[in-house]
């Protein structure tokens with residue numbers, strides 16, 4: 028399987044990061060967004076991220092130009108007709124994703140692989156929405172995509188074995204380490220990570236320790252790059268809450284009950300970096316909200 032042109036649908040933080048990763052590896056990218064405004068925001072992400080690398084001397088001006096020139100931006104899904112692979116990174120709403128996969132199946136050539144960057148939805152259900160279920164996989168990147176070294180390659184019961192191998196080989200070409208995982212809620216990383224993050228919120232809620240102390244404890248005591256509250260703000264509190272919900276739905280285990288405090292923050296619209304306020308952010312209560 029040769030991947031020369033790759034489509035990325037959805038150019039939010041993750042999608043734009045994924046587009047950058049492909050372009051940096053010398054692959055042509057067709058980036059698709061719903062409207063011009065979203066497309067401009069996607070381009071903004073790409074320019075900011077490569078601009079930062081230029082400032083830090085990690086890229087020359089010429090290299091940055093080349094990377095950006097490999098990315099074609101469009102609002103028309105029909106422009107994906109020549110793509111060898113399409114990675115979907117739209118919001119985590121099953122209805123939207125099923126509609127998108129049905130569309131991609133119609134537009135893309137029969138040999139194209141269709142991948143989802145979903146962190147919580149069932150890949151098998153998306154595969155079943157297409158006439159090529161054997162060529163649908165999960166390709167799960169981590170935030171920030173240009174930096175994090177892992178890609179979870181999710182095969183389903185209907186995936187052709189060669190497709191998982193080819194997509195894993197592609198991840199290596201991108202400079203990432205692939206791990207093959209089954210289509211179970213949370214795959215490997217989120218299944219282990221989210222219960223820990225959720226538990227940190229419970230500790231805060233129960234007054235066991237303050238936000239900064241919990242973050243410092245896990246950074247300095249365990250050597251993690253970020254404490255749980257910084258990481259929740261990076262991932263997004265809504266995304267984190269949804270993943271906990273999916274874990275709970277599958278396991279019905281008490282371990283996976285989403286924290287009520289996390290639920291309140293999401294209901295308040297405090298979603299983390301994306302909304303300017305989460306556990307940190309402008310005028311956020313230091314560590315003991317709702318008390």
Ligand code: 3HC
Pocket residue numbers: 076079080083085145146168169170171172173174175217220252253258262266
């Ligand atoms: N986009 C592109 N590059 C970025 C970036 C971004 N958003 N953020 C940071 N970088 C780059 C910087 O340019 C810098 O590059 P350089 O080494 O070439 O100069 C490098 O990353 C380090 O950045 P900084 O020096 O600014 O900051 P830190 O050293 O504090 O690193 C971090 C920032 C990489 C985010 C680090 O704190 C980290 O690894 N945090 C943990 C992130 C994590 O766990 N992510 C996974 C979340 S789970 C997930 O995504 C799954 C999903 O399904 C929920």
